[in-house]
Amino acid sequence: MMGIDPEHILIYLGLLGILIFQATRYRASSRRLTALTRQLSDAERIARIGTVRWDFVRDVVTWSDEYARMLALEPGGVMTGAEFQGMLLPEYEEAVVESERVALEASRKSGRPERREVTYQVRARDGRVLEVEALSELLADDKGTPIHLLSTVRDVTEEARQRRELRESEDKLAAAVRVAELGIFREDFKSGDIYWSDEFHRHVGRPVEAGPVTFSRVMGENGQERLQQRLDELTREATPYHVHRNTVDAVLTRIDGAEINVRVAVELTFDGEGKPHVMSGVLRDVTDEIERENKLKDAVAEAERANEAKTEFLAVMSHELRTPMNGVLGMLGVLEDTPLSPEQREQLSIARSSANALLVILNDILDASKIEAGRLELEEGPFELYGLVRSVIHLYAQKARDKGVLLDSRIAEDIPPWITADSGRIRQVLANLVSNSVKFTEKGSVILEVKRLEPRGDEPLRLRFCVTDTGPGIPAEHQSRVFAKFDQLGASYSNRLVGTGLGLSISRSLVEMMHGEIDFESTEGEGTVFWIDVPVRPAEAHGEASPARPLPELPRMRILVAEDNSTNQIVARAMLDRLGQNTDIVRNGAEAVEALEQFDYDLVLMDVSMPVMDGTAATRRIRELPSKAAQIPIIGLTAHIRPDQQAHFREAGFDEVLTKPLIREQLAMALDRWKDPAARRGEPVETAATAVALQDTAAPASAPEQFEETDDLRARVAGLFSEFGPEVAGDMLRAALSDLDRHLVTLEAETPTVTDEPPRDQRRRALHSVSGISATLGCPGFAARCRALESLDDARAEAPSDFRALTDVIRSFHAELSRLLSDMAPEKLSGEHA
Template identity: 35%
Template sequence: MDAAVLDLLPFAIVELSPIRNSEGRIIDFEWVAANETAERTIFPEGGTMVGMRACELDPAYGSSDIFAASVRCIESGTRQEISNTGRRPTPDGRLKHLQGTVVRYSILPRGDNCIVCSAEVTEIAHERDAARDSYELFRTAFNHAVQGITLSTETSEIIYANDALHKLLGYEPGELHGKSTAVILCPEDQAMAMKVGRQLFKGTIKQDIQDRNVLTKDGRELLVSSALSCAWSEARGEHIFISHARDVREERETARELEIALRKAEHATNLKSEFLANMSHEIRTPLNGILGMAQVLSHADLREDQSEQVDIILESGQNLLSILNDILDLSKIEAGRLDISTIDTDLRHRLDGTRKLYASIAAEKGIGLDLFVDPSVPSRLKIDPVRVRQCVSNLVSNAIKFTAKGNVLIAATARPKQDGRIRVTVHVSDTGCGIPEDKMDRIFEPFAQADGSTTRKYGGSGLGLPIARQLARMMGGDISVVSQPGRGTVFTLKFDAEPASQAVGTGDVKAISGVDRGKATETTAPKVRLPRILIVDDNEINRRVAWTFLEQNQLEPDEAANGLIALEKLEKSRYDLVLMDVHMPGLDGQKAFERLRASDGMNADIPVVALTADSMRGDREKFIAKGFSGYVAKPIDMRSLIAVIADCLNLKVAPEERRRHG
């Protein structure tokens, strides 16, 4: 072939002449002829290889694939294929890859020579290597995945399944390849899988995730969480389905154990709440007798020392009642059964009521108690007045308790929030002993105080602050504290309030009229002229306490020991109000109330006030919702009882009694 034509070919053509040693063994080759492509391959910038020895160009040529193939070709006279990674790097630093053929051309003038035809396939080789590396990476990731993965065709043939799936189902690696997915799917799941596959194929869904039962090699059913998706394979020219299977036996067992543990915890919480409610009832019943009769004695004509003794009984009983209420509150918070009930309230008036309530206690210690309400605080807000007062009262009570001299300040501010609510901030600062920094966290733990000596010196259960903080958080806020030992402490209560509605709420009627708990504690129980009252309670002491309270306030009491007796009396005689104990043996108060309302007797619509020793904050709203006209908790407070009766019957304090006790 003409040399000019050979120079136009895109692959290298070289004629090699063997060089032998004295023993006749080929040790090198001389480049006899080469086309232009071969010359450019060796000398990109110009030059010729003709007349040179191969080992001169590349010292390692003697150990190359081309050298070995050329020797075999000459000695055997057979065609040899070569695939060689060249020694000369490309401009970008990569080694050149050559692929070609070596033939012995016997008709050449030098019949011992051979011709090497080769083409550079560097890019192809690099793409092949990249593909191989990519496949190895995929195979490594695929087989080391924790989940079992299956690739299958539209005809349900398993193309590939990873090691995790084989192990999960008890197969040897590769054993599932080529099998139908039917061998690993339970019969009842096969039809569903086919339906889901059609939906994935049509694109109506992107992915299907659900629990399925799969079959192991030995025929056992195994629950797995399965995720199935579909993708187009360019390599296969068809859609393939990708399935992920995760063994959820341990997870489901853990979930089952957690569910059982949760039920046990809930049961334990319910038992605790029930126990506390029962204990509340059992403790409140004797407390009702103690505090009730102590209140009766406090109105008797006693010597000064006797009055002091009665006051001690009353104060001790009230302290015991306060601890009981705290424990019940904490239990209700832990059980998630304490609700926040908001009503329109005059917050300024409520804060002033708290100040008045504690003013005399502060005065006895010789310290000041002041209130400052910033103009930013609206006159009316929708809040839970009971819970807000509970929080503020706790902070004020503690401030007075731990302050020996100086003063206590209650300061309130407010600011609007972007969501339309109002953030109220109440600071209670004192000049007391302060709290060490390392004890700051303990004060918000139930039953804990700054140190053990605090309880011995100042008393208290250590529940007030934890409960107050929980209440603040339930109202969207929190309680924080800063303190400096020897200089004082500032507690900050923050909570969210809603703007008040236009109408005057039920909660504000009392505030506007000036009747609040603070004032009630500062005045003697008003005596009122009220009609006939029926006391229904299975406990004789409770009936005697209520009877005495009513008699002392010029009432006409009557009594019934259970619900059935009460209904008989109500059927025969007219009464103006019933005090109904909720929990009684036989026919309890709730059922007796329902029967009374369902009757057509003369007292069917009579006001009925619920009496209960299962006192939890929020019970009043619960009983009112059930249809009761009012609610009084045990131990019965005479002032509260008379106020509820007067409210139910729309009666007022007699003018002469108001002058006498006002």
């Protein structure tokens, strides 16, 4: 082998060293390039600036990561020029293309890249519309052929929105100042700089080209002196950097010597040494306003003098008219006790009604004039709140019933039973509010509610009396005149109103005299809420104590009664009223479930047999509700219950079952057992009332065709008058007659069509209801006959003679009730059964 030349070895080693050195430098450069790329990417991200390059020769558009983020593009992706340009909103395309053409033409002439700045809107790939600001360099060859475009793009969407809003705000402000004829000024005491708006120049009569002068120059000598005194006072009181704001009326002297009245809103700032620095403000010419105000003051003074004379006249005249009117009413009363023909008695009734209406008007005018003359005095004393509220409800109860409107009251539990205030005036205001609500409400309800409010100052107690109705509401254009005197809310309402239009005006005056407030809220077509807030004082019970009753003390609860029988509805409401409870009534189980889904109740009285959905199905549905209503105590009501049905009712979810007719003591004891909602956690209660099983007696073979329990019925009716009073007892009898008429139609029809139920079920339900009515009115034998036929699969088919006989007895029962209703004077009934 030939040996390797040492010289060649040295050459090879040298070349190897050079290669190693260059590789080291390349790696270092690569690291620096990577770092610079990363720094550039960070800078783009922080500045929210993206980079995009368009290679016109290859028709390839590439972009930076920040540009990709900005426009929701794929990082490192590419697109064609047509796709790139297609992201422009159409309305900007022409302007952007033209800016590119101009820059490329300039590049062709100069032979170097030319700059182009443009703002436009693009649509990102995710649908967003962005406003961007692009700074570009475009290069063309000597023939004008585009070579490349390099742009930095910044998202200015938010900035552009703020600029537009600022311009709009400035335009609105300028327009407002111009329309309001406001003059703006600013005076810097240190630099001497003064600014006046054009409107300020116009106010003082100084041409704009003449420039502004100090504010004191246009105030006249007296004004300058007062201004300087005020500045001196503020300077003595001011602290460093203090800001003083005030509105003052002043007199400015125009250049032509005329004086104008101005109202100036001024702001005075002080520097760090507590010296006046800048005074700025807004000025408005109020010369005409002050002149009108002076004329108005004179007119008001004259009107007040005339009003005082009118008030005194009305007070005297209404008082004088009451004396002969009372005489007229007295003589009409005497005349009523004399023998009269039916036609004369009808005419006398009309005369008395008209005289009473005229007396109400005279009383309203007398009250209004007394209030205006300051001669109406309050008479405070202790009274029972519940009695006052119920007296107002009873006053309009018949009118509400005649219209089919629910009228009821609710008193919060935390209110003392006796309070001290002017009960007569509170009753007068509440009567006016309830009367109006009942008058205008054609369907739905009128509720008088009493709540406790937070006392103000040293008040011991403050109450809110709230009257809520579901009437037509008050149109918005009439609401400002609700409390106006002699106003009946416009022509569209005048045909529905009677009286003087003084009621609400007097009510407001009375409430204000009691240091209270009265107001309302109303939505046309939805109803109205009137309320009065008055301060009162708790009081001790006065008068004779009520006879002791062996009844538990119950909290005031809101109780839902589900009952389809009108008679039983009245009985339940009357008993619950006397037990101090708030009562809502629905006619079937479906309505009961709906009511519990919408409102909060403390307890449910659920009739077992009802149309649409019976009590058992409704109770099961309630127990499945996903709310706290699922745990509400439910007491079942039924005309009869067998011992083997106890487990059935418990399984359905009833907590207790009471038999009809309801006895007040048993009802009170049941309410006491379930007054605590936590009691539902225990086992169902079995009481004497629930354990009683009425023995169903079959109808005798030769069933009588006449009602045989007349004496029992008359005794029970007498008891109803004694327990509930003539008004409620009369309502019970009328409701019973109406229900019997309805059920006779169902029982006698070949194919009942009252509901969608099968005829057999309709007859069963009618028999059940008649059984409940007869039991309520104290006729157990008749009730048992109804139950016996109700238990048969088809009474008409299986016991036709008994069925026909029973309908005859129902007619006889109906006739006896009608006779009692026509002879229901309390004194006659109590005399016969004393």
